[in-house]
Amino acid sequence: MANTSKIRAAVLGASGYTGADLVRLAARHPAIAITALVAKGHAGQSLAQVFPHLGSLDLPALVTSDEVDWSAVDVVFGGLPHGTAHSEIAKLPDSVKVIDMSADFRLRDAASYAEWYGGEHGAPHLLKGAVYGLTEHYRDAIKGARLVACPGCYPTGVLLALLPLAKAKLITTDDLIIDAKSGVSGAGRTLKQNILFSEAGEGLSPYGIGSHRHLPEIEQELGLAAGSAVTVNFTPHLAPMSRGELCTCYVRLAGQATAPGLRNALVTAYADNPFVHVVAEGVIPATQHVRGSNFCHIGVFADRLQGRAIVVSAIDNLVKGSAGQALQNFNVMHGLDETLGLEQLPLFP
Structure with missing residues (x-):
């Protein structure tokens, strides 16, 4: 067309x-x-x-x-x-x-x-x-797809941060700990007691501990990248904000890998991807820096524990974690510029 x-x-x-x-x-x-x-x-x-x-x-x-x-x-x-x-x-x-x-x-x-x-x-x-719709990693398959399944918001943040590292064998896949936090819009618009303002406001609480439905999705895609089965420790939290998602991933380095090496691998992996930004060294990704946009910010930090690193990603759960990603896939499916309709910058403060 x-x-x-x-x-x-x-x-x-x-x-x-x-x-x-x-x-x-x-x-x-x-x-x-x-x-x-x-x-x-x-x-x-x-x-x-x-x-x-x-x-x-x-x-x-x-x-x-x-x-x-x-x-x-x-x-x-x-x-x-x-x-x-x-x-x-x-x-x-x-x-x-x-x-x-x-x-x-x-x-x-x-x-x-x-x-x-x-x-x-x-x-x-x-x-x-059905083609898994994480645009940056399945772009070629998405081009010819009839049905694209956009990832969940948590998997989007986690997989953008970890897939290149798992594929390059820079991290072990038997010791992945993911601490994630999302705004209440991630729970949908139906009435639920735990997302009432008086119960979600001014507080922070985990949910779906050890059994969240995004777990198999994360393990499925990481396993495909790593070439072997992957089991992750994933705990999501409900944060008192409407939008935003922050994923803090604690990883064990494989072989001679280093935190700067992980960062370089991510920079290389996303060099030609307009919406994924590996932030400058020392900059900490934050939800308020991507709010309302289709961007994902990723940062890599050395852990004080020997042989470990911390990878942090931030997205807007409703845009890059859902609607924006859907529109990005639409552009790919129809041979359009991938950024078309998604040029808006983050809303700050």
């Missing part, structure tokens, strides 16, 4: 946080025409009624999926929760490309999905052809 053509896009789950951020970004994308917004619980309402901050956009009203003429859609951005997305995406015609932001197509094995997500996969036949 020529770059001058408008590509007709529909958004599933347009009333959620990731759906709203996708609309915010895509509405100003020069190659996208948003032709359908699907939000079953808000069908019949305008987008402005659900999200007043998007009220200036001239977009179609929210509808159910049954009301969409899918023959008039070229690509679908999926923002539905896990467990719901696979059944809706399975109904779409093969002519429609899909960029899914849920967890339903990230795991390559249906049995693993059932184990971690508590239910059988509704479209196992689609798993084999």
Whole structure:
């Protein structure tokens, strides 16, 4: 498709946080025409009624999926929760490309999905052809994909920091400790007691200890890079902020590797990648330095413990960790400049 053509896009789950951020970004994308917004619980309402901050956009009203003429859609951005997305995406015609932001197509094995997500996969036949949508590492496969499964926000931050190191055998893969913190928007927009302002504000708490659903996704991709099975110690935390994610990875150096060597390997790996920045030595990545942008900042530090290093990454969980990454994959799939529609700088303070 020529770059001058408008590509007709529909958004599933347009009333959620990731759906709203996708609309915010895509509405100003020069190659996208948003032709359908699907939000079953808000069908019949305008987008402005659900999200007043998007009220200036001239977009179609929210509808159910049954009301969409899918023959008039070229690509679908999926923002539905896990467990719901696979059944809706399975109904779409093969002519429609899909960029899914849920967890339903990230795991390559249906049995693993059932184990971690508590239910059988509704479209196992689609798993084999799904491409893991970490753009920087699967760009070539994404170019020809029909279905792209965007990584979870935690895996995005962790894998961008560690995949080049695991692939280069610079770190051991039997002693990985990941301490991660995310803003409450990562829990979605549905009402949950633990994300009420009075309970999440002015506090910090771990959750999903030893059993978070992003664990198998991280292990799956690190294992593929390392060439052997990987088990990680991963603990996420809920931070009292709306957006942002910080991943602190404690790694054991392999062979003669050093912390400066790790940093050099990351600089080389991401030299031609516009959104991943290995920060200058001594600079500490922080969520407020990437807020509202599609950037990932990575820093490497020597640990005072002999033979260890600390790798820190920061992203905006709704942009690089979801909607922005989806749009980045869209650009790759359609032969467009990878940065198109994603040029906005971080919002600070």
